[in-house]
Amino acid sequence: MKAVLFANTDWYLYNFRRSLAMSLRRQGYDVLLISPPGPYGAKLRALGLRWEPLPMARRSLNPLREAALLWHLVRLLRREQPVLVHGFTIKCAVYGSLAARLAGVPARVNAVAGMGYVFTSSQMKARLLRPVVRGLLRLALGGRGARLILQNADDVALFQQAGLVDPQHIRLIRGSGVNxxxxxxxxxxxxxxxxxxxxxxxxxxxxxxxxxxxxxxxxxxxxxxxxxxxxxxxxxxxxxxxxxxxxxxxxxxxxxxxxxxxxxxxxxxxxxxxxxxxxxxxxxxxxxxxxxxxxxxxxxxxxxxxxxxxxxxxxxxxxxxxxxxxxxxxxxxxxxxxxxxxxxxxxxxxxxxxxxxxDEHIVIEHTLEVYAELCDPLAAPAESSP
Incomplete structure (x- = not known):
């Protein structure tokens, strides 16, 4: 099986998720990591992991640029044909899930570590973006093939009260893990x-x-x-x-x-x-x-x-x-x-x-359990066929 891990910086993938990527590889997954370009991409490749840069600007609000990014992701996922896409942070959760739906990827996992600038800032720009992001989150995170990983009980309650996702599809995993x-x-x-x-x-x-x-x-x-x-x-x-x-x-x-x-x-x-x-x-x-x-x-x-x-x-x-x-x-x-x-x-x-x-062993174990919820039913028919 192939899994794609999508983050808004290569630094995040290297520092917070490389142990997950290595564990997935040991479990037999073909793993692709994607993020905007940066110096940590080479470090990920030096570990023997696949990493590709994306034309993504974290602060961009240009509709044409954002549409181009979404189409780039759709084409990438159609080429790779993964069974699962795992997005980290709100923007990657939205874009990764929308692209996965358009590309026909059956399983979508999103880890939102905190509510981000749009939900925590009192600036006018953040307040104007909030209802738009809420709508996109509802669209991106919904569906039977989706799971949302949150890191604290307060965020679980917030997402449930806001009706952003089916409560049965929320999983609480505390943090990204530390050795x-x-x-x-x-x-x-x-x-x-x-x-x-x-x-x-x-x-x-x-x-x-x-x-x-x-x-x-x-x-x-x-x-x-x-x-x-x-x-x-x-x-x-x-x-x-x-x-x-x-x-x-x-x-x-x-x-x-x-x-x-x-x-x-x-x-x-x-x-x-x-x-x-x-x-x-x-x-x-x-x-x-x-x-x-x-x-x-x-x-x-x-x-x-x-x-x-x-x-x-x-x-x-x-x-x-x-x-x-x-x-x-x-x-x-x-x-x-x-x-x-x-x-x-x-x-x-x-x-x-x-x-x-x-400890990272605990976090990775729980994350793999979420993957299994979505991926094991997909693999079952093939395993049972003669």
Missing amino acids: CAQFALATRTRSADDERPRVLLACRLLWDKGLDEFVNAIRQLRLQGCSLHALLAGTPDPGNPATVPEATIRGWVAEGLVTWLGHVDDMAGLLASVDVVVLPSYREGLPRTLVEAAACGLPLITTDVPGCREVVTDDVDGLLVPKGNSEALAHAIRRVLEIPGLAQRLGEAARLKARTQF
Whole structure:
């Protein structure tokens, strides 16, 4: 059987779904990965995986360009004749499912990790697009041959209430999976010339990840005389309207508030060098950064919002703070740094949860079960024929 995995960046396929692709190949699937062009396509090919670039612009609203992309996908699927298409993020879910229907692909799986810019932003552009995207989602996600994978219970309830998809076709799989053993085995490292506790925010540099709250919290802690080293890992995302301008980030660096690390390939190594991980996001699917930090046994501080509270239970394996509240974030950071034994207690509980709920083996197993729901009935007639 052939499966197509479709994402809006090659970076996403490489970092979040390559283990799934490798597992599918071991299961006997012929796997094709597709995304807009980028440097990670070569890395996927180096693993022996098939990858093809698409003429896709994430921010495009040009009807002619979007129609051309849809027709390109239809032709590709007719050429490949897969039994299943799996799309990631809302745009890929819509376009991949519509193209699969037009190309006669029998099985469609879509994984929506969070509601995306259109549903989370209060900007006029997002509000105008919302009803259009809702209609497209209903069209793309419907049908007996479709399954929708969501990453947290809040999104399940939202999709059910909105009537976007048959509730019987929704599956809850928490996250994209993390190799917990890889992160747990990372050697703890610290710089000999800086003994200050290190607080890390690692994410795409978007306003809705809580960057403003993080920087303001650090500013407050400095004014309170709290000694710490604030690290910011990640890069701006020009494909997202909520991206933080690089000039703003460099201004924070010049102010002495944060050290900007840029893109970090070795997240296990970085996490092994820090003391606390924070993510003051406004909404998530299920944040991989928090799971990776949990696998390392680090204390977590995040917001009490969908996705984040799937990973953190307040005062059990981390601390939850209100969204958009830099004062509460600063207070939580200070608690973890100053209360004896708190960081260790939270970190140990976080590691246990990561291993038992979010390890990639668990996520891949559940994903293959969804594939089997759709693909096994298709294969049965051929297997039973003489």
